[in-house]
Amino acid sequence: MDQEFASSLLEQAVSQFASLPGIGRKTALRLVLHLLKQSEPDVTAFGEAVIRLRREIRYCKVCHNISETDVCPICSNPSRDASTVCVVENVKDVMSIENTHQHHGLYHVLGGLISPMDGIGPQDIEIDSLVKRVEQGDISEVILALSATMEGDTTNFYIFRRLAPYPQVKVTMLARGVSVGNEIEYTDELTLGRSILNRTLFSDTFTHSNS
């Protein structure tokens, strides 16, 4: 299809969009033709937002979350509980957990999960810096909030072992169980089995949901 493009400018823009995950050449062409119909200042603003994003964005020196300052607003917020650190895979997970309003501590963004299949080892993600934060002694709980996948479990286990020398630090992980709104009939056996083992007192649940 490439040689059919009447313009190399069009071809370049389509190739760029098609390089994004989940966007094929047909969708890319549709997006590019949409941009062509917009005003020149609007399209220039689009391009500049992309360029500035990568060029000017900074990461928090403490938790590696996206930040415009050396230390992000969460890490530098004195009203947050600095003794509890929630370990997440990426920036999106920080947003998801912030949206629950249930975590009042800090974060640690790993920037990936251990995945031997993809050649990602412990040294490729921010585990050493997590251990260093724990070493400094102010942390009493590390919450592992990683995906319930093979990679998430591998990473959970690796971090758990790396934090073993610090017995004063409680290592917890997200509860696994039946998702809110899911029917028992369609819940997989593994999840169902775990949620029976980890069953909670009805009165506790009732109190929590009202808190």
Add this chain to the structure above:
Amino acid sequence: MDQEFASSLLEQAVSQFASLPGIGRKTALRLVLHLLKQSEPDVTAFGEAVIRLRREIRYCKVCHNISETDVCPICSNPSRDASTVCVVENVKDVMSIENTHQHHGLYHVLGGLISPMDGIGPQDIEIDSLVKRVEQGDISEVILALSATMEGDTTNFYIFRRLAPYPQVKVTMLARGVSVGNEIEYTDELTLGRSILNRTLFSDTFTHSNS
């Protein structure tokens, strides 16, 4: 979700992507986080391709297709049949028809279809310039290759009436019928009815498909 973004740079880039058709804020965030992981030169190239696309692209003065020159390569190609003009809605349709290798004439890109519901009238699309091309007298056939929708039919009919003063010009349209690969059982009645009315000689079809 807006206020949860740790960076206005991130927020701006996400808003820009979310302004594209078919891309919501979740997908936009995924695309932006993907770009953040790419190298700075790569992301800069992305942004610049978008800016240059809108700033530098030109349209053919004859057929209004995208072009890097005043007259596009198709219009200026002497081996193409300048007496047959295929009228299409947009640039993508030119590519689709070029890919069939069945049209050897020129094109006329309307840049839209008449759609009273969307406030698009005949003066908003390139119909006057089509009539002018026909007026000049070199065109013997106009092929209407517009979508089989209400808007396409309205535009077909309008163009047909505008070209009525030029009886030497044959106005044709794409055949409507059962799509190749479609089962009769699942073909809608209107299409099926039309394809019975416009049935073709089996020997003709056989010859065409081998040509």
